[in-house]
Amino acid sequence: MFEPSIAPDRAAGPAGELLLTDWYQLTMLQAYLAEGLTDIAVFEFFVRRLPAQRQFLLAAGLEQVLDYLEHLRLDDAEWAALQRSGRFDGAFLAALRGLRFAGDVDAMPEGTVFFAHEPILRVTAPLPQAQLVETRIINLLQFQTLVASKAARVRLAAPGRELVDFGLRRAHGAEAGLLGARASYLAGFDATSAVPAGLRWGIPLAGTMAHSYVQVHDSENAAFDAYARACPQAATLLIDTFDTEAAARRLVPLVHRLAADGIVVRAVRIDSGNLGELARRVRAILDQGGLQQVRIFASGSLDEHSVAGLVAGAAPIDGFGVGTRLCTSDDQPWLDCAYKLQAYGGRPKRKRSEGKATWPGAKQVYRSLDAAGQLAGDVLTTLQDPCPGRPLLQPVMRAGRRLMPSPDLEALRAHAAMELQRLPPAWRDLQPVARDPVRIAPALQRLCREVDALADAQPAPVSPPPPAPEQLQNE
Amino acid sequence: MFEPSIAPDRAAGPAGELLLTDWYQLTMLQAYLAEGLTDIAVFEFFVRRLPAQRQFLLAAGLEQVLDYLEHLRLDDAEWAALQRSGRFDGAFLAALRGLRFAGDVDAMPEGTVFFAHEPILRVTAPLPQAQLVETRIINLLQFQTLVASKAARVRLAAPGRELVDFGLRRAHGAEAGLLGARASYLAGFDATSAVPAGLRWGIPLAGTMAHSYVQVHDSENAAFDAYARACPQAATLLIDTFDTEAAARRLVPLVHRLAADGIVVRAVRIDSGNLGELARRVRAILDQGGLQQVRIFASGSLDEHSVAGLVAGAAPIDGFGVGTRLCTSDDQPWLDCAYKLQAYGGRPKRKRSEGKATWPGAKQVYRSLDAAGQLAGDVLTTLQDPCPGRPLLQPVMRAGRRLMPSPDLEALRAHAAMELQRLPPAWRDLQPVARDPVRIAPALQRLCREVDALADAQPAPVSPPPPAPEQLQNE
Numbered sequence: 014m015f016e017p018s019i020a021p022d023r024a025a026g027p028a029g030e031l032l033l034t035d036w037y038q039l040t041m042l043q044a045y046l047a048e049g050l051t052d053i054a055v056f057e058f059f060v061r062r063l064p065a066q067r068q069f070l071l072a073a074g075l076e077q078v079l080d081y082l083e084h085l086r087l088d089d090a091e092w093a094a095l096q097r098s099g100r101f102d103g104a105f106l107a108a109l110r111g112l113r114f115a116g117d118v119d120a121m122p123e124g125t126v127f128f129a130h131e132p133i134l135r136v137t138a139p140l141p142q143a144q145l146v147e148t149r150i151i152n153l154l155q156f157q158t159l160v161a162s163k164a165a166r167v168r169l170a171a172p173g174r175e176l177v178d179f180g181l182r183r184a185h186g187a188e189a190g191l192l193g194a195r196a197s198y199l200a201g202f203d204a205t206s207a208v209p210a211g212l213r214w215g216i217p218l219a220g221t222m223a224h225s226y227v228q229v230h231d232s233e234n235a236a237f238d239a240y241a242r243a244c245p246q247a248a249t250l251l252i253d254t255f256d257t258e259a260a261a262r263r264l265v266p267l268v269h270r271l272a273a274d275g276i277v278v279r280a281v282r283i284d285s286g287n288l289g290e291l292a293r294r295v296r297a298i299l300d301q302g303g304l305q306q307v308r309i310f311a312s313g314s315l316d317e318h319s320v321a322g323l324v325a326g327a328a329p330i331d332g333f334g335v336g337t338r339l340c341t342s343d344d345q346p347w348l349d350c351a352y353k354l355q356a357y358g359g360r361p362k363r364k365r366s367e368g369k370a371t372w373p374g375a376k377q378v379y380r381s382l383d384a385a386g387q388l389a390g391d392v393l394t395t396l397q398d399p400c401p402g403r404p405l406l407q408p409v410m411r412a413g414r415r416l417m418p419s420p421d422l423e424a425l426r427a428h429a430a431m432e433l434q435r436l437p438p439a440w441r442d443l444q445p446v447a448r449d450p451v452r453i454a455p456a457l458q459r460l461c462r463e464v465d466a467l468a469d470a471q472p473a474p475v476s477p478p479p480p481a482p483e484q485l486q487n488e
Numbered sequence: 489m490f491e492p493s494i495a496p497d498r499a500a501g502p503a504g505e506l507l508l509t510d511w512y513q514l515t516m517l518q519a520y521l522a523e524g525l526t527d528i529a530v531f532e533f534f535v536r537r538l539p540a541q542r543q544f545l546l547a548a549g550l551e552q553v554l555d556y557l558e559h560l561r562l563d564d565a566e567w568a569a570l571q572r573s574g575r576f577d578g579a580f581l582a583a584l585r586g587l588r589f590a591g592d593v594d595a596m597p598e599g600t601v602f603f604a605h606e607p608i609l610r611v612t613a614p615l616p617q618a619q620l621v622e623t624r625i626i627n628l629l630q631f632q633t634l635v636a637s638k639a640a641r642v643r644l645a646a647p648g649r650e651l652v653d654f655g656l657r658r659a660h661g662a663e664a665g666l667l668g669a670r671a672s673y674l675a676g677f678d679a680t681s682a683v684p685a686g687l688r689w690g691i692p693l694a695g696t697m698a699h700s701y702v703q704v705h706d707s708e709n710a711a712f713d714a715y716a717r718a719c720p721q722a723a724t725l726l727i728d729t730f731d732t733e734a735a736a737r738r739l740v741p742l743v744h745r746l747a748a749d750g751i752v753v754r755a756v757r758i759d760s761g762n763l764g765e766l767a768r769r770v771r772a773i774l775d776q777g778g779l780q781q782v783r784i785f786a787s788g789s790l791d792e793h794s795v796a797g798l799v800a801g802a803a804p805i806d807g808f809g810v811g812t813r814l815c816t817s818d819d820q821p822w823l824d825c826a827y828k829l830q831a832y833g834g835r836p837k838r839k840r841s842e843g844k845a846t847w848p849g850a851k852q853v854y855r856s857l858d859a860a861g862q863l864a865g866d867v868l869t870t871l872q873d874p875c876p877g878r879p880l881l882q883p884v885m886r887a888g889r890r891l892m893p894s895p896d897l898e899a900l901r902a903h904a905a906m907e908l909q910r911l912p913p914a915w916r917d918l919q920p921v922a923r924d925p926v927r928i929a930p931a932l933q934r935l936c937r938e939v940d941a942l943a944d945a946q947p948a949p950v951s952p953p954p955p956a957p958e959q960l961q962n963e
Contacts, residue, residue, distance in 0.1 A: 033662055035654075035681040037695030044718035050704055094687045144700060151657040152665060159660075179510075182626040183822050185634075186663030187508055190627060193660075206510040212569045220512030223622070225829035228837045229525055229615060243519035253841050255943070285841040337822045346816040347658050354700035362703045366728050367761040468730070 031087045031112070032095075034148040043105045045141045052358035054140040055375045056147070057132035058154050059353075064345040068440045068447050071165045071429060072125045072133040073196045074157030078150055079415055082114040085146070114142050118410035121378075122420070124161070124199055124429030125405060126436065128451050130393055131378045133158075135406060140357065147352045155350050156189060159342040160196035163317070165433060167335055168201035169441050170321035175332030177219045178205040179312060180340025193340040199426050201433065206334075214422050221249035221282045221310065221334075233260050234267050241276050249280040249310055252295070257283055261295045265302030280308040280331065288313065289328035296329040314338065317443055361464050372457055373464040378405040387437045394454030506562045506587070507570075509623040518580045520616045527833035529615040530850045531622070532607035533629055534828075539820040543915045543922050546640045546904060547600045547608040548671045549632030553625055554890055557589040560621070589617050593885035596853075597895070599636070599674055599904030600880060601911065603926045605868055606853045608633075610881060615832065622827045630825050631664060634817040635671035638792070640908060642810055643676035644916050645796035650807030652694045653680040654787060655815025668815040674901050676908065681809075689897050696724035696757045696785065696809075708735050709742050716751050724755040724785055727770070732758055736770045740777030755783040755806070763788065764803035771804040789813065792918055836939050847932055848939040853880040862912045869929030 045051065060070060087095075087110050095101055095109070116138020127133055134154060136143050167176060178197040181190035194210035204219035205211065211218035222240055230236035233254065241248040252260035261281065268278045281299075283291050288311045299307050311323070312334030320333055337343065353371050354362050363373035374395050379402035383389040392400045408416055439447040520526065535545060562570075562585050571581055591613020602608055609629060611618050642651060653672040656665035669685035679694035680686065686693035697715055705711035708729065716723040727735035736756065743753045756774075758766050763786045774782050786798070787809030795808055812818065828846050829837050838848035849870050854877035858864040867875045883891055914922040 032683045032687065033656075033665075034683055035656060035695055036683055036686070036693040037681065037697055039683065040695060040719055041697055041701050041715075044701070044715050045704075047718055048714050054700075054704065056700070091687070140704060144698070147698070147700075148657045149662070152659060152662060155658060156660045181508075181510060182623045183630060184627060185631045185660035185816070185821075186667055187624070187627060188661030188663045190508075206512065208507045208509055208511055208514065211511070212507065212566070218511040220510055220515060222512055222516060223619070224839050224841065225529075225531070225619060225622075226516050226519070228829050228839065229520075229529070229832045239523050240516075240519055243522055244515055255840055285844050341660070341816075341821040343821050346660075346818050346821040347812045354703050357704045364699050364703065365730055366699065366759065369760050 030081055030149065031085055031109070031145075032091050033152075034145060038145050038148060039101070039109075042109070042141050042145055043101060045144065046105060046108055051139045051141060053137060054143040054354060054358075055356040056136045056143050056352050057355050057376065058134040058150060059132045059351065059371075060127075060129050060158075061349045061351060061369065061371075063129050063445075064348065066344050066445065067162055067166075068442065068445050069126045069128060069162070069165075069436065070158055070348070071161040071200055071432070072121045072127055072154075072158055073123050073161035073199055074154040074192070075120050075123050075134065075409070076419055077153045077157070077192065078120075078134065079118065079410060079419075081149055081153065082116075082118065082146065082410065082413065083415065085112070085114045087112065112142065112145070113413060114138065114146065115413040116142055116410075117408070117412070119406045120409050121405045122407065122428055123157075123425045124432055126388070126432045127378070127405070128391060128449060130372060130451055130453075131391065132376055132406065135355075135375060136352075137375070151350065151352050153192075155348050157192050157196040157199075158350075159346070159348055160193045160340060161200040161429070163339055163342045163345075164197035164200035164202055164335075165429070166317040166443060167315075167320055167333075167339065169433065170317045170443060171324055171333060174320075174324070174330070175204070175310075176202045177332065177334045178202050178207070178339060179334040179336030181205075181207040181336075183337040184340040189340065195422070197335075197339060199422065199429055201426065201430055202335075203332075216422070221280075222251045224251065224254045224284075227251060227254040234263055237264060237267055237278075238271070241271050241278050242274075245276045246279075248276075248278050249282050250278060251282045251284060253283050253285050253291075257286060257291050258294050258298065261298040262302075265298065265304060268302075268304055268307065278307055280310045282310040282312060282334070284311075284313045288319075288330065289323050289326050292323075292328045292330045308332065310334065312336070316343070321443060361460055363461065363464055365465075365468075372453070372461060374457070374460050376457065378451075379403065380405055382435065386435060388435050388440070388450065390450045390452060392452050392454050394457045395460055398454055398456035400454060505556055505624065506560055506584070506620075507566045508627075509620060513620050513623060514576070514584075517584070517616050517620055518576060520619065521580060521583055526614045526616060528612060529618040529829060529833075530831040531611045531618050531827050532830050532851065533609040533625060534607045534826065534846075535602075535604050535633075536824045536826060536844070536846075538604050538920075539823065541819050541920065542637055542641075543917065543920050544601045544603060544637070544640075544911065545633055545823070546636040546675055546907070547596045547602055547629075547633055548598050548636035548674055549629040549667070550595050550598050550609065550884070551894055552628045552632070552667065553595075553609065554593065554885060554894075556624055556628065557591075557593065557621065557885065557888065558890065560587070560589045562587065587617065587620070588888060589613065589621065590888040591617055591885075592883070592887070594881045595884050596880045597882065597903055598632075598900045599907055601863070601907045602853070602880070603866060603924060605847060605926055605928075606866065607851055607881065610830075610850060611827075612850070626825065626827050628667075630823050632667050632671040632674075633825075634821070634823055635668045635815060636675040636904070638814055638817045638820075639672035639675035639677055640904070641792040641918060642790075642795055642808075642814065644908065645792045645918060646799055646808060649795075649799070649805070650679070650785075651677045652785075652807065652809045653677050653682065653814060654809040654811030656680075656682040656811075658812040659815040664815065670897070672810075672814060674897065675904055676901065677810075678807075691897070696755075697726045699726060699729045699759075702726060702729040709738055712739060712742055712753075713746070716746050716753050717749075720751045721754075723751075723753050724757050725753060726757045726759060728758050728760050728766075732761060732766050733769050733773065736773040737777075740773065740779060743777075743779055743782065753782055755785045757785045757787060757809070759786075759788045763794075763805065764798050764801050767798075767803045767805045783807065785809065787811070791818070796918060836935055838936065838939050840940075840943075847928070847936060849932070849935050851932065853926075854878065855880055857910065861910060863910050863915070863925065865925045865927060867927050867929050869932045870935055873929055873931035875929060 184190035194205035361374035659665035836849035
C-alpha cells in the first residue's frame with residue numbers, strides 16, 4: 014500500500030506551504046488533472062460531534078487559512094525535489110508549478126460560537142485547488158478552534174481575573190505555541206508569555222521569573238531584590254522555590270525597602286502546593302505587612318475546572334497562568350472535524366460511511382437571538398433557503414483575493430467576548446447541560462433525501478441520514 | 489503582573505528562533521547580565537513522573553535541539569522589534585545580538601528508552617545561554633518524545649503489520665505534523681502521509697485516496713478504475729464511502745480487468761464501521777474472487793488499544809493508518825517534564841517546591857542488561873560516580889559545536905527497534921504492570937542531603953527529598 018518515496022533533500026530546507034499536505038492529495042491531483050475533473054467543487058469544514066466536555070466551540074484560525082491560500086505556490090526547491098522523485102510526469106509538475114488558489118471562501122468570523130454540523134468555512138473552487146488545501150485547512154482550523162474553545166471555558170470560569178497563556182513550552186511545536194497564544198487571546202485571555210506572539214500580533218507579553226533565577230542567588234531575598242531592580246515597576250516574584258509562607262514573610266520588609274527606592278513589586282506568584290490555601294495565607298501575611306497592593310498570581314497545571322474551584326472557594330488570587338492544559342486542550346486534544354466535499358459540478362454530494370454521514374450541498378447557518386439578545390437557536394439549511402436570523406457564514410475571499418484587509422485581533426477578541434455574553438447561562442456551564450440548539454431546515458432534509466435517491470439509482474444500498482438533532486425528532 | 493507589551497510588527501514576518509522563548513527568559517537574562525551572573529550553569533531535561541498509561545518513554549527531538557542551538561542568533565527584524573519596544577536598554581540589546589550558544593550538551597541518543605527522573609539531555613553553559621534556551625528545548629523534546637513513545641506502543645501492538653502515520657491534519661500545527669511524522673518513523677512506523685517529512689528526512693511517503701475522490705466520480709468503480717490507472721502499481725482503493733461489502737464485490741471483476749492491462753491494485757482501505765468484522769468479510773469476498781494478493785488497510789480513530797484488539801482478534805488487516813490519536817498523543821497529550829537548574833558556579837542545586845522536588849547536580853544514568861540482553865535496571869547517579877553498566881548520556885556538543893554529523897534517521901530507527909527488543913515482556917505490555925527500574929545511587933542520595941543541609945543553613949525549613957523509587961525504599 015506504500016507508494017514510492019520522494020528522495021530526501023536536506024538542501025531544500027523547510028518545505029514551502031504548497032507541499033504541506035498529505036501524499037494522497039498529490040496523487041489525487043494528478044488523477045484529477047489526467048481525467049479533466051476540474052469543475053467547481055464545494056468543500057465545507059465542520060465538526061461532526063461536539064466533544065463530551067464542550068457545550069460550544071469558538072471558531073478560530075481563519076486568518077491563517079486565508080494567508081495560506083493567498084500565498085499558495087510551489088517554490089523552486091520543492092519543485093526540484095518532486096522532479097527528482099521521478100514519481101510525477103512533467104505535465105503534472107508544470108501544472109503544480111502554475112497552481113494558485115483562485116477560489117472563493119465564505120466563513121464565520123473568528124470568535125464566533127458554533128455547534129456540531131455547522132460549517133465554519135466553505136471553499137468553492139476548481140476541484141484540484143479545493144482538494145489540495147484540505148490538509149492544511151484542517152490543520153489550522155482544528156487547532157486554533159480547539160484552543161480558543163478551551164480558553165473560552167477558562168475565561169468563563171474566572172470572570173474579572175487576569176489570565177495569562179503560559180503554553181509555549183508544552184505546546185506541540187513552535188507553531189502550536191504561537192497559534193495557541195493567538196487563539197487564547199482571541200477567546201479572552203489577557204496576555205501571553207510567548208515572545209513571538211507579542212511581536213506578530215501585538216498580544217501583551219507577560220512573565221514572572223523562574224525557579225532557576227531564585228536558585229542561582231545566595232538567598233530568595235537576594236533574588237527578589239535583584240529582579241525587582243531589573244524590572245522596577247513590574248516585577249512578579251516567584252515565592253514557592255523553598256517554602257512559600259516563609260518567603261512571603263521575609264518579602265514584606267524587602268518590599269518596603271524597595272518602595273523607598275521607588276521600586277514597585279506588583280505581585281507574587283505561587284506555582285505549587287494547595288494554591289487556594291497558600292494564597293489565603295500569603296494574602297494574610299502581605300495584608301498584615303501593609304502590602305494590600307501586592308497581588309497574587311497562581312500557576313501550575315491549571316485548567317478551567319481548577320480555576321473555577323479556586324474562584325468558587327474565594328481564593329484571593331488576582332490572576333492565573335494557564336499553560337499545558339490549555340495549549341494541548343488536554344481533556345480533548347482533537348476535534349471530530351472534517352473538510353468534506355458538498356457539491357461538484359453543481360451537484361450536491363454527501364458521504365454515507367457508517368458514523369460519518371454528512372448533510373449535502375453548500376450550506377448556511379442562521380442564528381436567532383431572543384428578546385434579551387441571547388442565543389435562541391440556529392438553523393442549518395441550503396444556500397437557496399433564506400431563513401430568519403443572522404447568516405453566520407460571510408464572503409471573505411473571491412477569486413483567491415481577500416475581500417477586506419485582515420481584521421484586527423482586538424476586533425476579533427471583542428467579537429468573541431460579545432459571543433460569550435450572548436450565551437444563555439446553561440451554555441456557559443462547564444458541565445454540559447444545554448440542548449443542541451441546531452435545527453435542520455426542511456429544505457436541507459429534502460435535499461438530503463433527493464441526493465440519496467439519486468445515489469441509490471446506482472446499485473448502492475441506502476444508509477441512514479446523519480442523526481438529526483433532538484429538537485427535529487420531536488417536530 | 490503584566491509587563492509592557494512589545495509593539496506589534498507585522499512587517500517583521502515570522503520571528504527567528506532566538507525570540508522563540510518566554511518573555512521571562514528575556515527579563516531574567518537582562519537581570520543576569522546586570523548582576524554579572526554569567527558563571528557556568530548545568531540544566532537537565534527530565535520527566536518527573538511517567539504518565540499513568542506509559543511504562544517507558546522513548547527519547548526523541550535531540551536533532552532539532554542541536555540544530556536550534558547551533559543556529560541561535562537574533563536576526564535584524566527581531567532586534568529592531570525589541571528596540572522599538574523601548575523595554576530594554578542598548579547594552580542588553582547589544583548583548584542579545586552578540587549571543588551565541590557556546591555551551592556543551594550531553595544526551596541520550598534519540599530512540600533510547602528512558603524512565604522518570606532520568607535526564608535525557610544536559611546543557612552546561614554560561615547561565616544566560618543555558619537559561620534562554622529552556623523554552624524551546626522543552627518544546628522540542630517533550631513533543632517528539634510524546635509521539636515517539638505513543639508510536640512505540642502502536643508498534644509493539646502490531647508486530648509485522650505496516651504502520652502509516654496519517655497525523656498531519658489533526659496535529660497541532662504544521663511543525664507538530666512534521667515532527668510527529670519523524671518521531672513515529674523513529675519509533676518504528678513504516679511511512680507517513682506528510683509530504684514535507686518525506687522530503688526532509690527521507691521517510692517513505694504513503695497514501696490512499698479520499699472519499700471526495702470517490703464522490704466526484706459517477707460511480708465507485710469509475711473512481712477506482714481512474715485512480716488505479718493514475719497509480720498503476722501502487723493504488724490503495726478506499727471502499728467505505730457508501731457500502732463497504734458492496735464496493736468490495738463490485739471491485740473484484742474490475743481488478744481482474746485492470747490486471748489484464750498490467751495495472752496492479754495493491755490494497756483496499758476501510759475507514760469506518762466495525763473494522764475487524766468488515767475486514768473479515770472483505771477478505772472473504774476478495775479471496776473468493778481470486779484476489780488473495782490484494783491487501784487490506786484499515787484506518788479511522790485508531791490507537792494502540794484498538795490496533796491491539798484487531799490484532800488479537802486475528803482481523804485480516806495488513807496495515808494500519810494511525811493519525812489523530814498518535815500525533816496528539818490523545819490519552820496523554822503532555823509530559824510532566826522539566827528543564828531544571830542542577831548546578832551553578834560548580835555548586836549543585838535542587839528545587840524543593842511541593843510535589844516538584846528534584847535530584848541535584850549533573851547526573852549520569854547507567855543501564856544494565858541481563859544475560860539474555862534484556863534491560864535489567866538503571867542507576868541514576870552523580871557525574872563523579874561511575875557505576876556498572878552503559879552510561880546513557882553521551883557528549884554530543886562541545887563549545888556550541890556538534891561533535892559528529894547528524895545521525896541518519898535510519899540509524900536512530902534501528903537503535904529504537906533494538907531498545908524495544910531489549911524491553912522485558914512486562915515492559916512491553918500496554919497496561920502498566922512493570923516496576924520502576926531506576927535505582928538512585930548512594931552517591932546521589934548523599935549529595936541530596938548535603939545540598940539540603942547547606943540550604944537549611946539559610947532560614948528555610950526542610951522539605952522532603954523527591955520520592956525514591958520503590959526498590960530503594962526496600963533496601
